Amino acid sequence: RQDVIDLVRSAQLQWPSHLEWHPDVWDRWSRKFGVVSGHKSWTELLPDLLKFESTHEKAAEDPETQERFLEERKKRQDSAEQLAQVIRQIHEAGLEWKKCRTAQEHRRWLNRMGAKWIRDWDSKSPHMQTIRKLVNALEPLDQLVHATSEAVSEDKVPARRGAKLSHKDVLRFLERRFREEPISWGDHGGVAFLDFMQARGLVFDHVFLLGFNADQVPRPATEHVFLSDMVRRKLRTLTKRPLSLASESMGEEQLLLAQVVASAKQHLSINWQRANERGTAKAVSLQIEEFASFLPQGEQPLSLDERMQAPPPFGPDRVPTHPGLAALRAEKRWGMLSELELALASSYLAKGQGAQACAQSFARLEAPAFTRQDQFAFVEAIESSTGDRRYDGDPGRPIAEEPLYSASSLQRLAKCPLQYFFRDVLHVRPLDDPAEDLRLDARELGTAVHLILERVFQDLIKPDSQMDLFSSAGPLALTSETSKRAEKSLERHWNSVMEPLGNRVRKRYPVFWDAAAKTWKKELREFVAKDLKRLHEMGMRPEAVEAKFDTKLHVPGNPAFDVPATTMRIRGSLDRLSRKESGELLVSDYKTGGNLDNWIMPKNYLNGNYLQLPIYWMVAEQMTDGAPVASELLGLGFSFLPDQGFVRKGAHSLPKTFSKHRPGLEEALAVFDSLYRKGRFPFHGPARPCNYCEFKVACRRHHIPSKNRVEEHPEHENYFLSTQRQSKKPTLDALAGGKP
Structure with a gap:
């Protein structure tokens, strides 16, 4: 995959003028669709995947969105076909090269390829003349190989079979000659x-x-x-x-x-x-x-x-690795500095004393007239304990837009505000990971499983006509007809939802896909059967699936710690809502991976690492008139085999102590929201999550001055204190011993 991407990105090659060249787009597609190796992955698999690519199941319901998607899909398909055309030509040329057996044949083939694909092949530049000379120097190799074969035939030394030159032999020979051959650039002095x-x-x-x-x-x-x-x-x-x-x-x-x-x-x-x-x-x-x-x-x-x-x-x-010390060494040794080196040396001599000290150090270095105050300010901002904190991801002013959270984005803000700033404020999206062989994307698979369960339960909720979201229907009647309808619905939706994923994987790994699909279907059947039986025994009735909500949570602050009360707008969807006749509401959330115990530990939701289940609980509470609310996680899939997951161990629910810890959680939410409203996004996080962060190349948490500025900022104190919450110390008062 990477070889092909490097090839189409090369500035040394010339491509057909009628093609629209988009190597970066092709790189994204290859990562998204798991293109790993083999010319058929590019010439057949990728165009087919784009041809049968389907829009998001919800977007398909909007005619305008669907029409726009189909237009874009046609453009993507045409682009993939253009790439496939080029890859076919290169592959066919490679097959032709493998048929060459003499140096003359190899020389003619290489000259044809050079004239067709290499930019300025016929130019008179020294390096192109040298390359053509080396290619044409292949001709005497026929005599060399023939003579070598005859020389060794009288001894026990094995001769080359048939005195033929393979394309691998020629390639190794040319690579060696290119390394050894001096290229005449002309001697004009210099370096x-x-x-x-x-x-x-x-x-x-x-x-x-x-x-x-x-x-x-x-x-x-x-x-x-x-x-x-x-x-x-x-x-x-x-x-x-x-x-x-x-x-x-x-x-x-x-x-x-x-x-x-x-x-x-x-x-x-x-x-x-x-x-x-x-x-x-x-x-x-x-x-x-x-x-x-x-x-x-x-x-x-x-x-x-x-x-x-x-x-x-x-x-x-x-040679010092610190840029300031390296610049001083260069000044001492050579007596010459570039403007940037001059700024670095001056700022190092000033050692955090400010721009004025930098200007004075310029004079100490006998620098020419130079007043680049912007470079002074830049170095001061990144190397001193004070200065412009924007280099640490701090906008320095409140964000103009009113925050709109989801459970996952709020959790991201709590775990690392800087990551939230990159992803949810600046809307930066990192490049997909490179494709890996035999990889099933966990997010894509999880989405497919959620969609299947949504449609199955939707069929059970409204088999004939649309029901009200919060109907007063009685508990679910578990009959043989219900089970048959669920089984039939599962089979139908499995084929429609899993078809795009199956088409992609089955073409390369049919046995692997058949085995994986068989395991998943078995897991889903057992999951649905056990879940229906449990709901029947609890007196619950599935009431809504993928229930959209857009609500406001009012959370109290803590004036003693300068944490104001706030109203947070939260939007999202609940995988499933079920209700008893008494009005008690149950929120169920499906999980296809991860350690479910982490989601229900009080310490983890108090410090903001796992907020989804408590947030859903608080959202569902607003949907009732004081009736009890419960929330649960239902795990299913490969990650929970052989002895975990809902089918084998049941549901994971919030502990009964949640009501006791709720004031601490609400206070923590107020602290996290205050960061957004003040425009403060400090980096934070233990080493292990940071290793897997999408934005670690842009983070400055390992830069000591930045680390000191962030951790010592007075407006970050409540946040760092909140990350230490636990069941015995759920509030800021408890953590600080009552002292703000």
């Missing part, structure tokens, strides 16, 4: 970036060896594509020529290194990484010992380990 092979025989005023790490120097030994060490030894004996062997490449590597070192007339600098981009330590090449004889010596000879730890001039000069 040249070369590898050891390209630099041999040349002389420079200054030489910088970059990447002098153990995994780079010396290069790993690899045998020649066509002349293995076994063949070369035989040819040595027959021709009396000193052919090199991969097993003897260390001597060649040392000679190359010596030539590069000798090419420096004035200055030689050896540089290596202490760690890679992930922070993993990297070792310097052991070839560093070759420089020991002309490095500065102390009173006593130094071992390699001692020299690596010694300060300059006897040991290496460590």
